[in-house]
Amino acid sequence: MIAELATLLVTCVLINNVILNQFLGMCPFMGVSKKTSSAVGMGIAVVFVIVVASIVTYGLYYLVLVPLGLEFMDLITFILVIASLVQLTEMFIKKTSPSLYKSLGVYLPLITTNCVVLNVCLANISNGFDFIHMLVYSVGTPLGFALVLYIFSTIRERLELSEVPSAFKGNSIALIVAAIMALAFSGFAGLV
Amino acid sequence: MENSRLKAFKNGLIKENPVFSLFLGICSTLAITTCVDNAIGMGIAVIIVLTMSNIIISLIRNITPDEIRIPVYIVVIATLVKIIQMLISAYAPSLNTSLGVFIxxxxxxxxxxxxxxxxASKNNPMDSAIDGIGMGIGYTLAVLTMSLIREVISTGGFIVSNPFTTEKIFGITFIPEEYCISLFSSPVGAFITFACLAAAxxxxxxxxxxxEAEAEKAKEVK
Amino acid sequence: MKYILAILFFGAMVGIYIFLYLMNKKTPLPEGCEDLKVDCSGCHDFGCTNHPAHHLKKEELQ
Structure with a gap:
């Protein structure tokens, strides 16, 4: 049981990484990776929102939608739950902890239409996970996201100082870097 | 007026291509361009959703309170996508499996x-529909180009098949198998192809x- | 019956979301955080409430 859960964790953090293998969450990956500090903030915000959103959508699906026979409402329910949760979290942080808001406040709203969150919620259902597996999957996936985002931002800070062919400046060279990182990460495939 | 609309339409194809120039919708572009079939299916789905959402949002633009218009748009789009997803899984199940979560x-x-x-929130339904089709075609063109490059390099040729029956319609081979680079069908190839096209x-x-700037300068001198 | 439930459920979800969206918009920013968003000129992600489109005044819309 524990070995199986560990395998699942390693798979979703390293082997089947959301950014480098499934290409999800590219917008924040390109947008928030210019500074290391913002990459860390975004990473923490994503982990938090995904874990909470997974638990809520998983519960709603099995406790409300399935008994009522409304499985076809899954997509609409999930996107509304995620969007509501982001608003609620932002409001809560604003009222209770200004210092936390200072470090995370800007990144929370970015998650409303983030495909990683929606994908994790949908995958929890389509993979037929039980509660424990769902929890491990929804912690591992955003951890993989945060890890790659952090590594990428450190590379990108160096990249600012280097001379790049003019056509490749900006996002294009960042994508080449992502390609090399994907190549490196594909080496993890033999791990499990 | 007609002329400027045509120009805007043309701009959307290359110079202001939503994918390669504005970097919109990169996630799906990178993921589904492993073969031409997927690109065509995804392109059509996006054109339909984009046109319909533009028309509906343009129709309700005057009755939506400004304060909450973006949440309303998200709801409209989610409903439309669910309808398209149900239609695809009913009529083209093979496309549904290959596109997977990206629908x-x-x-x-x-x-x-x-x-x-x-x-769409500022224009009438007719213009919004044209804008939706234009932008959708821009997206489709981008995914088609990318999938063509990737499929030809990784398998040597490309195959087009009927999405409803999975029957093969058309297939062609350019490169003999021993010279293919199968890396291009993996994520690495996706990133490299995208970066090169975006740079181009x-x-x-x-x-x-x-x-354009030079032409304007010449005009001023005259 | 099933479809009436679906519509009710849908209405409730939309209601909750819009209520929270408006509440959050009205909650003032804590002290010292007012100008945090200056750095963000907006990517193309309109779903993000940092995007300038969420904060346009009525006159600026047209």
């Missing part, structure tokens, strides 16, 4: 919400802007 993820595709907010579009854009 529901059209909801969070930046192109759809972006056009809704930037164009960027270079073309810089060239076109420079030419």
């Amino acid at each position: 529901p993820l059209i909801v969070v595709n930046c192109i759809i919400l972006g056009r809704a907010e930037a164009f 579009v960027g270079a073309y854009k810089a060239y076109a802007d420079k030419k």
Whole structure:
């Protein structure tokens, strides 16, 4: 049981990484990776929102939608739950902890239409996970996201100082870097 | 007026291509371009969702309170995408399996919400429909180009098949099998192809802007 | 019956979301955080409430 859960964790953090293998969450990956500090903030915000959103959508699906026979409402329910949760979290942080808001406040709203969150919620259902597996999957996936985002931002800070062919400046060279990182990460495939 | 509309339509194809120039909807572009079939299916799904959402949002633009218009757009788009997903899984099940989670993820595709907010919320339904079709074709063109490059390099040729029956319609081979680079069907190839195409579009854009500026200068001198 | 439930459920979800969206918009920013968003000129992600489109005044819309 524990070995199986560990395998699942390693798979979703390293082997089947959301950014480098499934290409999800590219917008924040390109947008928030210019500074290391913002990459860390975004990473923490994503982990938090995904874990909470997974638990809520998983519960709603099995406790409300399935008994009522409304499985076809899954997509609409999930996107509304995620969007509501982001608003609620932002409001809560604003009222209770200004210092936390200072470090995370800007990144929370970015998650409303983030495909990683929606994908994790949908995958929890389509993979037929039980509660424990769902929890491990929804912690591992955003951890993989945060890890790659952090590594990428450190590379990108160096990249600012280097001379790049003019056509490749900006996002294009960042994508080449992502390609090399994907190549490196594909080496993890033999791990499990 | 007609002329400027045509120009805007043309701009959307290359110079302001939603994918390579504005970097919208990169996630699905990178993921589904492993073969031409997927690109065609995804392109059509995006054109339909984009056109329909533009029309609906344009129709309700006067009765939506400004304060909450973006949440309303998200709801409209999610409903439309669910309808398209159900239609695809009923009539083209093979396409549904190969595109997988990327059909529901059209909801969070930046192109759809972006056009809704930037164009459909300010224009009449007719113009919005044209804008939706134009931007959709721009997206389709981008995914088609990318999938062609990737499929030809990784398998030597490409195959087009009927999405409803999975019957093969057309297939062609350019490169003998021993010279194919199968790396291009993996994520690495996706990133490299995308980066090179985006750089090419960027270079073309810089060239076109420079030419335009020169033409304007010449006009001023006259 | 099933479809009436679906519509009710849908209405409730939309209601909750819009209520929270408006509440959050009205909650003032804590002290010292007012200008945090200056850095963000907006990518193309309109779903993000940092995007300038969420904060336009009525007159600026047209």
